[in-house]
Amino acid sequence: MGLISLLFSNPLLFLVLVFVLLYSVILHEVAHGWVAHLFGDDTAIRNGRLTLNPVSHIDPIGTLMLFLVGFGWARPVPVNYYRFSNARFGLFSVALAGCLTNIIIASVALILLQSGIVNAGSVFYAMLPIVIKINIILGAFNLIPIPPLDGSKILMSFLPYKAQENLAKLEPYGFFILVFLLFTGMLNPVITLMESLIYGLIGFLFSFFR
Numbered sequence: 001m002g003l004i005s006l007l008f009s010n011p012l013l014f015l016v017l018v019f020v021l022l023y024s025v026i027l028h029e030v031a032h033g034w035v036a037h038l039f040g041d042d043t044a045i046r047n048g049r050l051t052l053n054p055v056s057h058i059d060p061i062g063t064l065m066l067f068l069v070g071f072g073w074a075r076p077v078p079v080n081y082y083r084f085s086n087a088r089f090g091l092f093s094v095a096l097a098g099c100l101t102n103i104i105i106a107s108v109a110l111i112l113l114q115s116g117i118v119n120a121g122s123v124f125y126a127m128l129p130i131v132i133k134i135n136i137i138l139g140a141f142n143l144i145p146i147p148p149l150d151g152s153k154i155l156m157s158f159l160p161y162k163a164q165e166n167l168a169k170l171e172p173y174g175f176f177i178l179v180f181l182l183f184t185g186m187l188n189p190v191i192t193l194m195e196s197l198i199y200g201l202i203g204f205l206f207s208f209f210r
Contacts (some may be wrong), residue, residue, distance in 0.1 A: 003067045003130070013123050017130060021066055024105055025074040025133050028098040030144070033077040037099040041083040041092035049077045050129045071137045076148070088157050093155030102139035106132045107202055136202075140194030144187065146178060147171035 003021075006014040033044025044050050049057070054068065057074040066072025084090030113120050113128040145151040147170045156164045170177070181187040 010123075010126075013126055016123055018067075020127065021134060022054055022058070022063065024102060024131070025062065025066065025072060026052065026054060026139060026203045027105065028138065029057055029077045031101040031122075032079060032094050036077075036079045036090070038091050039084040039093065040088060041080050041090075043083070044077045045078045047078050066134070069139045070169070071134065080207055091153055094155035095150040098150050099139040099142050100125040102142075103179045103198055103202065106139070107137035107205065109135070110206075112200065113169040114202045132135075136198050137191070138193055138198070139198050140191050143197075144178075144190055146181075147174040149174070149178075184191050 003014065003017060006017065019026040030050060033050045036044060037050070059073055059075045062073035064072070079094060081087065081091055081094075091151065099128070109128045112148075113125070118125045118128065142149050143151040143154070145155040149168060152167060152171075152174075156167055178187070
């Protein structure tokens with residue numbers, strides 16, 4: 001889902017999307033740091049990363065990827081897992097927090113889209129389906145269990161310590177593994193499956209309000 005073309009076809013929509021989508025990845029990272037703080041780790045606070053100031057979070061390559069291919073990333077918020085009061089549940093919760101944040105953003109956008117609150121002819125209305133789609137892609141992509149993605153941390157929270165260490169050893173090579181799998185299309189079925197699970201979760205939650 002390349003969005004750069006909007007810069008020329010609909011500059012106002014592009015600018016609004018820049019703001020909303022950048023904060024989608026920023027809030028994803030802030031959520032990690034905030035939940036880590038709940039479990040006793042103040043590393044993110046001490047490093048000035050529990051802030052909504054985009055300067056503290058923007059990763060140039062991750063931002064470019066967001067608008068070129070539909071998913072990207074911000075600079076990871078530092079987390080010291082050894083400081084957690086409950087190691088396994090803390091690891092699980094911190095990892096899941098970012099993905100849940102993207103699901104919440106997608107859900108809010110869906111509510112606005114379906115509620116009639118936003119004028120159907122406005123640039124904000126045109127933005128909402130894109131925000132929904134990209135946040136679901138962000139959530140789905142991060143659930144893939146390949147380091148350093150959040151899905152690997154979620155998986156680690158259920159593994160024995162030796163298996164955790166073995167999976168963590170892949171992290172220096174994770175970016176290259178992901179690039180290879182993405183460009184060969186091998187990750188497409190996994191991302192599609194994760195998207196389907198997220199859509200199903202959102203549909204299930206919305207069923208309580210019908």
